[in-house]
Amino acid sequence: MDCGPTDDGTWPSMCSNEKLDIALLEDLSDELSERWPNIKSPPASPGHESFWSHEWQKHGTCSGLDQHSYFSTALNLLLPTPSIVKEKYGSVVKRSELMEGYGEEGAVLACNKGFLSENRVCFEKAEGGAVGARAKCPESVLSEDSCGEDEIKIASFGAKVPTAVA
DSSP states (O other), X not given: OOOSOBTTBSOOOOOOOOOOOGGGGGGGHHHHHHHSOXXXXXXXXXXXXXXXXXXXXXXXXXXXSOHHHHHHHHHHHOOOOOHHHHHTTTSEEEHHHHHXXXXXXXXXXXXXXXXXXXXXXXXXXXXXXXXXXXXXXXXXXXXXXXXOSSEEEOOOTTSOOOOOOO
């Protein structure tokens, strides 16, 4: 299978047909649910594991890691949520304020209908293929930013619709 660059930037995509075995992640399940949740499907629903299955099949199969190591490594690389997101939950944040929360390396922001849906950060590749330090993303990844220049809505599931920043 082709493991070259994809629409996700420099992440390789779909390097094997290996299916996720969620039983291998049993000791990580609480942390995955808390720190890298599937926000589209409640924990008790049949499709709840589909998010992690997608991540494994699209990216994990190209990582060179086994399933447990891939998810454990990914959890260790997650950034803390910037405080501005918590402060503006269910409202709108200025892009410049949000970017300050990601530090000097920044982040690539992906939005869906004006709502922040994900952030992407880049890491150096260390010796032996290990993950290195955070780094500024290359232009090929920066070009994927889809949140515009001014305001970004921060979703609050089941709450009021965000209003403009004053």
